[in-house]
Amino acid sequence: MTRRQTPMSAVDRSWLRMECPENPMMISAVLVFDQPIALKRLKRTLDERFLTFRRFRQRVVTEGDRAYWQDDPLFHIDNHIHVLALPGDGGKQELQTLTSDLTSTSLDFRRPLWQIHYIENYQGGCALLVRIHHCIADGISLVRVLLSLTDNSPEPRLSRVSTSSHTKSHAPQGLRQLASRALHNGQTAIDQAGLFLKSIRNDPGYPFKLATTAGNITVDLLKLGLAPAEPDTCLKTPLSGRKHVAWADPLSLAEVKVCARALRGTANDVLLCAAAGALQRHFIATGEATPECGIRVAVPFNLRPMRQPIETLGNQFGLVLVTLPVEETDPIMRFRQVQENMNRLKRSYQAQVTYSLLDLFGRGPDVLERRALSMLSNKASAVLTNVPGPKKPVYLAGAKLTQPMFWVPQSGNIGIGLSIFSYAGTVQFGITIDKNIKADPANVMGHFRESFAELLDAALHNNEQNTARAAS
Secondary structure, three states, X not given: OOOOEEEOOHHHHHHHHOOEOOEOOXXXXXXXXXXXXXXXXXXXXXXXXXOOOHHHHEEEXXXXXXXXXXXXXXXXXXXXXXXXXXXXXXXHHHHHHHXXXXXXXXXXXXXXXXXXXXXXXXXXXXXXXEEEEOOOEOHHHHHHHHHOOOEOOOOOOOOOOXXXXXXXXXOOOHHHHHHHHHHHHHHHHHHHHHHHHHHHHHOOOHHXXXXXXXXXXXHHHHHHHHOOOOOOOOOOOOOOOOEEEEEOOOEEHHHHHHHHHHOOOOHHHHHHHHHHHHHHHHHHHHOOOOOOOOEEEEEEEEOOOOOOOOOOOEOOEEEEEEEEOOOOOOHHHHHHHHHHHHHHHXXXXXXXXXXXXXXXXXXXXXXXXXXXXXXXXXXXXXXXXXXXXXXXXXXXXXXXXXXXXXXXXXXXXXXXXXXXXXXXXXXXXXXXXXXXOOOOHHHXXXXXXXXXHHHHXXXXXXXXXXXXXXXX
């Protein structure tokens, strides 16, 4: 008997096909807790809150160029939970080494694409190392899923996560599915036509605005395609497939916000500027010439409505290419350039364009996606994510989460991933880097803190000068 299959969306299929030995397509997390978690209680929490998402009980099956989700008939949680003890003192360095090894190792495609390693006796508590394949969902969605396992106090809540969207019947197959899609698309066209005519009546200039928007999208597509390749630096080199992961001691989110207010910008602008300064320091420390036109990083841009139900998985984001002015030595000028670049991208359609391209590639042959991926990955030196987390501490199975870190995968020939995550008044900063790239992750972490401290000092000094001038 054939088991029921659910077709994978085109965008999710794009991320599935990006899997390669040099860059496994996993979103990884390291979650550190202040006390041990009983393994039985952890499994019960996962069963009640994590496995209610049907995707985590399903494996991927492929038939030719098509991919499907199918319930794993042999699913058992013990195939996905592993207990380890770190060697030696079992400190941060040992955990980073283990994380490096596991993020370099692909998931088992014979089973549902997730794994959790429970690390015993870490810093008096424990740690969880979580790996989930990108084809299941994007980073924003998976962070929300993982946080749904937690509570706001050591005592667990009584309510369970709703999974109504995963228990209802699937769309009809074959001709019924085609007819349903045609009716849906036809109704959508009618609805859009009605909105278009209504918009013309209410706003005679609407057709011009629509044409302008279409023109802007075309321009952004051309800009993306015609953007020059990244400069030839040590950050762009053939990849070995072995990762090196590190993370810094957290920054104070309050200090980041003070810096942002002083410069009349956003916390995101501040952190991107600190990342630019860190990479500049890396070039100086290694004696390599700093690129005169900066370097670009690919930044995921969320297209998911923030009020969308948590059970809605899948990938709903685009990528924007952000230029980091690593050649600018003045921290204030570096900040202004980052701010200007981000403001310009927020007004563009680049995220929507890249999302549409991923959807297009997922529907086409594998060779088309490989060629397009190679072209796009040549236009960035790193992937950088900045995800907001809970403002207050959270608890998993009674244990307090003290430090969370998340990494998204890199694709194509990109070998560096920079991760920023805010949590409970702190900003966590981490890096994953291919071992063939000549950069020391620990040094880059130190450069990030130094760069932020330099920017904060300059911002406060600049603010004092402006105040003094205004008073005189």
